[in-house]
Amino acid sequence: MPDFSDQFRQEFNQLLRWRRDVRSFRKDPIEGAILERCFATFNLAPSVGLSEPWRVVSITSKTARNNAVANFEAENTDALKGYSGEKAKLYSSLKLSGMNDAPVQLAVYCDDKTGKGQGLGASSMPETKRYSVVAAITQFWLTARAEGLGVGWVSILDPVRMSRDLNVPKDWALIAYLCVGWPEENKTVPTLEQAGWEKRSKTLERLER
Amino acid sequence: MPDFSDQFRQEFNQLLRWRRDVRSFRKDPIEGAILERCFATFNLAPSVGLSEPWRVVSITSKTARNNAVANFEAENTDALKGYSGEKAKLYSSLKLSGMNDAPVQLAVYCDDKTGKGQGLGASSMPETKRYSVVAAITQFWLTARAEGLGVGWVSILDPVRMSRDLNVPKDWALIAYLCVGWPEENKTVPTLEQAGWEKRSKTLERLER
Numbered sequence: 298m299p300d301f302s303d304q305f306r307q308e309f310n311q312l313l314r315w316r317r318d319v320r321s322f323r324k325d326p327i328e329g330a331i332l333e334r335c336f337a338t339f340n341l342a343p344s345v346g347l348s349e350p351w352r353v354v355s356i357t358s359k360t361a362r363n364n365a366v367a368n369f370e371a372e373n374t375d376a377l378k379g380y381s382g383e384k385a386k387l388y389s390s391l392k393l394s395g396m397n398d399a400p401v402q403l404a405v406y407c408d409d410k411t412g413k414g415q416g417l418g419a420s421s422m423p424e425t426k427r428y429s430v431v432a433a434i435t436q437f438w439l440t441a442r443a444e445g446l447g448v449g450w451v452s453i454l455d456p457v458r459m460s461r462d463l464n465v466p467k468d469w470a471l472i473a474y475l476c477v478g479w480p481e482e483n484k485t486v487p488t489l490e491q492a493g494w495e496k497r498s499k500t501l502e503r504l505e506r
Numbered sequence: 507m508p509d510f511s512d513q514f515r516q517e518f519n520q521l522l523r524w525r526r527d528v529r530s531f532r533k534d535p536i537e538g539a540i541l542e543r544c545f546a547t548f549n550l551a552p553s554v555g556l557s558e559p560w561r562v563v564s565i566t567s568k569t570a571r572n573n574a575v576a577n578f579e580a581e582n583t584d585a586l587k588g589y590s591g592e593k594a595k596l597y598s599s600l601k602l603s604g605m606n607d608a609p610v611q612l613a614v615y616c617d618d619k620t621g622k623g624q625g626l627g628a629s630s631m632p633e634t635k636r637y638s639v640v641a642a643i644t645q646f647w648l649t650a651r652a653e654g655l656g657v658g659w660v661s662i663l664d665p666v667r668m669s670r671d672l673n674v675p676k677d678w679a680l681i682a683y684l685c686v687g688w689p690e691e692n693k694t695v696p697t698l699e700q701a702g703w704e705k706r707s708k709t710l711e712r713l714e715r
Binding site: 503 | 552
């Protein structure tokens with residue numbers, strides 16, 4: 298195994314600090330070779346039983362993009378109703394998706410019924426298949442960031458409506474809708490912290506048993 | 507933002523390649539400072555609405571460890587019944603947990619009902635809270651690997667029994683049981699591939715819509 302140096306570890310820590318959920322993108326396209334390097338990290342991700350249950354759908358057509366935006370807007374309007382007063386005002390001022398600008402958009406699914414891995418490790422906790430997809434997304438996210446790209450995870454969506462719109466197999470579960478592109482700005486403070494919505498914790502409390 | 511170099515990107519790619527699900531550990535303890543650096547990456551993980559729903563339980567007492575091992579053994583015996591013939595023989599030859607040796611063991615939970623983040627982003631897809639915990643685990647895993655540590659994710663467990671044994675709040679959902687320690691060996695080929703259970707894919711197929 299490579300002997301990872303202190304310098305590498307420090308740079309990796311910087312990568313974690315500069316990774317952000319990005320919602321403001323420039324419209325410039327992303328060079329194909331860069332994207333391919335990012336996609337290649339999916340197959341290096343851990344997956345339960347080596348089931349590799351990730352399924353990636355590139356959202357490129359005007360119809361698919363418009364449907365996704367409409368889905369987001371409907372759910373976001375609905376979510377706003379859950380807040381009142383100052384909180385509602387703040388919520389409606391937040392930009393929660395970069396779907397109108399991001400040059401690359403991906404719907405990432407989990408094939409819950411994949412035969413790959415033959416169910417190993419997923420008998421009592423089948424949800425670990427979906428967790429494998431999240432691990433792959435996390436690796437993709439960090440790799441994209443190391444290339445200077447921003448990634449934003451949109452979760453304010455009706456997953457059933459999206460699956461119907463995209464006409465994907467019925468055993469696929471939507472895990473994430475990702476916007477990918479060159480970010481308008483880079484920062485270490487989460488957008489929601491900057492906007493005064495929530496604060497990041499400084500320490501990790503642990504229980505002991 | 508730091509201008510991440512080609513060299514850093516290559517080393518990061520090596521980190522992804524050498525990350526493994528480790529099941530064979532030396533019993534040597536882990537220096538506290540190293541562990542703290544790994545734990546510190548939880549708070550740098552993305553979380554829906556900045557909800558930081560991860561809850562980490564250190565499994566240190568003899569009782570808690572014995573209960574966890576018994577839980578795994580019962581579920582593993584049960585899982586074996588799902589295979590027959592050569593596949594059953596192969597399954598029973600696999601070492602699927604390092605729980606008897608790993609010096610550090612963690613049950614990682616998601617607090618599904620946390621008030622932090624006030625539900626932002628999680629109204630239509632509440633499962634994204636659990637996905638946030640997986641993202642944090644992935645970052646912890648990579649950070650540990652950069653320190654030379656191995657991490658193994660045990661999922662052959664009854665999560666309800668574990669939560670009862672550990673007496674955690676009822677709104678917490680078990681995401682992962684992690685074994686952490688110095689690995690007996692390092693390799694780039696997944697254990698399940700080496701054992702002939704399943705093969706890793708070389709490419710990521712994508713759909714387009």
